[in-house]
Each structure stands twice: as C-alpha cells, then as structure tokens.
Amino acid sequence: MWTVTTFALVPGAGGAAWYWHRVVPLLEQAGHEAVAVDLPGDDPHAGLPEYAALVVEAVAGRDDVVVVAQSMGGFTAPMVAARRPVSRVVLLNAMVPLPGETAGQWWDAVGSEEARLTAARADGYTEDVDLDTYFLHDVDPAVAATGEAHQRPEVDRAFETPCDIASWPDVPTRVVAGADDRFFPVALQRRVARERLGLDLETVPGGHLAALSHPAELTAYLLATL
Known part of the structure; x- marks a missing residue:
C-alpha cells in the first residue's frame, strides 16, 4: 500500500527554509509531501522551544513524518x-546534542574547531572560515546568488537555550554527512555519531550545504530511507 510521507525539513543557523528549495520539488515529484520550515533565526526572543513548536505546527495532522535536520537544526x-x-x-x-546541552556548548564539547583546522591543514585550504571556502565551494554560483536575499x-x-530532552527519542535515526563538508568534517561527524548515538555515519555527495549543491543525490538518499 502506497504511503505518502511528509518530510519536515529543518534548516540550520539563520533558519531560512530557502535552503531546501532544490530538494522540495524532487520529493514532491516522488509523490511525497515536503514542508520546509522557516525558523526565526534573527528573533532575539526565539530559541529552541519556539523552533520545535514551529516544526510541530507545520506538520500538524500528518501521520507519517520524517524530520530531516541540517547543521544547527540537529538541536531542534x-x-x-x-x-x-x-x-x-x-x-x-x-x-548532535546531548540532553540539556546548548548549541553554544556543543562546539567545545565535541572538539569541532580542532577537527575543522586539522582537515583544513590536511587538504590545503584556508584555516580562516569564509563563506566561499567552507560553505559555497561546491555550490553553483547562480544558486548561491539567489540565496543572498534569504x-x-x-x-x-x-x-543559549538547552536541547530540552531527557534522552534521545526512541525513534529510528540516521546520521548522514556530505562527503566534502569542510565546516563539520566527516571524521568529526563520524566520531560524534558513534559517541553520542552509537550510530555509523553515512555519506552523500556534497559539502555542508549538500541540499543546494547535490539535491538529486540527497533526495535519492532520503527516499531510500523510507
């Protein structure tokens, strides 16, 4: 029996639903529903509870919901x-948060900066975080240009707000990394997935913004998880 799945697509820092705009039509073409949730990243009064409430509201009434979260969206x-x-x-x-952890605490707790610098030195790109090197290096410039307004x-x-869970929810969870992510290198993501969730890391083509650079491959991966 065919089941329509609702993919709740949660963006990372900044909260722009636009990040998912190349994936949404591909999921819909496959016969599913895709809800890219816009989060108020620039609202000084909104934190993780408000983010979670917005996602819950966006998929109200749906039965088969898959939550797909990118970058900081992992806290939501x-x-x-x-x-x-x-x-x-x-x-x-x-x-990947621990119960009660804040996103501000996460960086030092997992050694994110050390992992990023180690990867930069090994692969020969700048250690200074800049948009082109760490986020847009594999994104079509025309696509990147349309994102400026968002x-x-x-x-x-x-x-500053903690991830308000007592433990990781008893829900099937998969952890996937862009094979060329420079901001959160694969080695870092693999270690964190094992240490915090006891899960193996999977990979898809692309960097940190894989939904922009390789939407077809990412969509194929998401559909294969059903």
Whole structure:
C-alpha cells in the first residue's frame, strides 16, 4: 500500500527554509509531501522551544513524518520527536546534542574547531572560515546568488537555550554527512555519531550545504530511507 510521507525539513543557523528549495520539488515529484520550515533565526526572543513548536505546527495532522535536520537544526529535531510522533529522524551535517546541552556548548564539547583546522591543514585550504571556502565551494554560483536575499543572522538566543530532552527519542535515526563538508568534517561527524548515538555515519555527495549543491543525490538518499 502506497504511503505518502511528509518530510519536515529543518534548516540550520539563520533558519531560512530557502535552503531546501532544490530538494522540495524532487520529493514532491516522488509523490511525497515536503514542508520546509522557516525558523526565526534573527528573533532575539526565539530559541529552541519556539523552533520545535514551529516544526510541530507545520506538520500538524500528518501521520507519517520524517524530520530531516541540517547543521544547527540537529538541536531542534529531537525536541520535535519528543513532542509528537515521527517515523524517523535524519541528521544531515548536523550538530548532535546531548540532553540539556546548548548549541553554544556543543562546539567545545565535541572538539569541532580542532577537527575543522586539522582537515583544513590536511587538504590545503584556508584555516580562516569564509563563506566561499567552507560553505559555497561546491555550490553553483547562480544558486548561491539567489540565496543572498534569504540570509539572516542567528542571534544568541538559540545558542543559549538547552536541547530540552531527557534522552534521545526512541525513534529510528540516521546520521548522514556530505562527503566534502569542510565546516563539520566527516571524521568529526563520524566520531560524534558513534559517541553520542552509537550510530555509523553515512555519506552523500556534497559539502555542508549538500541540499543546494547535490539535491538529486540527497533526495535519492532520503527516499531510500523510507
């Protein structure tokens, strides 16, 4: 029996639903529903509870929901799964939180900066974080240019509010990394997935913004998880 799945697509820092705009039509063409949730990253009064509430509201009334969270969206995903039934969680180049941890604490706790610098030295690109080197290096310039109007900062509030879960939700979870992610290198993501969730890391083509650079390959991966 054919089942329509709703993919709740959670963006990373800044909260722009636009990040998913190349994946949404591909999921819809495959016969499913895709809901890219816009999060108020620039609202000083909004933190993780508000983010989770917006995602829950966006998929209200749906039965088969897959939460797909990119980067900082990894802090919102388990809170959504703790608040309503979901079929599974997919973490894409995501920060994997511990219960009660804040996104601000995560960087030092997992050694993110050391991992980034180690990868930069090994592969010969700049250690200074810049947009082109770490985020847009594999994104079509024409696609990147259309994103400028959607960019907004992530204010401190979301980094300061804890991931309000008692434990990781008892929901099937998959962790996938862009094979060429320079911001969260694969070695870092693999270690964090094992240490925090006891899961093996999977990979798809692309860097940190794989949904922009390789939407077809990412969509194929998401469909294969069903």
